[in-house]
Amino acid sequence: MKTIDELQEEVKKVLKRRRFIHSVGVRFTAQSMAMRFGVDLEKAGYAGILHDCAKNMSDAQLLMECKKNNIKCSKTEIAKPSLLHAKLGSFYAKKIYGITDEQVLSAIRWHTTGKPSMSNLEKIIYIADYIEPGRRELPHMTEIRKMAFMDLNRTMFLILDNTLSYLNELEQDRQDAIDSYTRDAYRFYKDLAQNQL
Ligand SMILES: [Fe+2]
Ligand SMILES: [Fe+2]
Secondary structure, three states, rough: OOOOHHHHHHHHHHOOOHHHHHHHHHHHHHHHHHHOOOOOOHHHOOOOOOOOOOOOOOHHHHEEEEHHOOOOOOHHHHHHHHHHHHHHHHHHHHHOOOOOHHHHHHHHHOOOOOOOOOOHHHHHHHHHHHHOOOOOOOHHHHHHHHHOOOOOOEEEEEEEHHHHHHOOOOOOHHHHHOHHHHHHHHHHHHHHHHHHH
16 A cells, blocks of 8 residues: 555646645645544545546546446536546546545545535545635635634535535536536535524
8 A cells, every 4th residue: 555645746747736736735634624523644645635636637538538447427427527537536546546445435536526424534525625725715715714624514515505606607508517416415514504503
């Protein structure tokens, strides 16, 4: 099993510089959050550094790679192939980078859309991807960054709420590209947030 630092050197070779710096940002943000919430630091590091390992591809390449490796694509993914870098990333993490831990693979798998009932590691990677220090200032970023170290479920709600209101502003045909997992995740974490009040 390679160390996190060794894998970091490997993804450095395949990712564009900007994407690589983002991945390092996600690694350390995820590990900091893991300290706060009692999640395994190594798993957070592996998932963080590898989460975008399939992001260096065009839409056509993503579709082709999925086909070649028998990875099923939903209608939404065919309409918006960039979503596939999560599924394919999880596949590469196992096949190319030697990750066998199912929790790490699952955190990579769900980092783009989210889903209901995520594990703490899955939530941490999803959130770290959004808040890492290199991210440009998105709406409510200060509040979300602070909440990320207080309450994971509430942070999921804040991010999904932001993401969906942004996606809902797009024209109708692009709205069809909102993944059903994202909608389900939004409903799930919205209910949780409301039941907390
Ligand atoms: Fe990603
Ligand atoms: Fe990312």
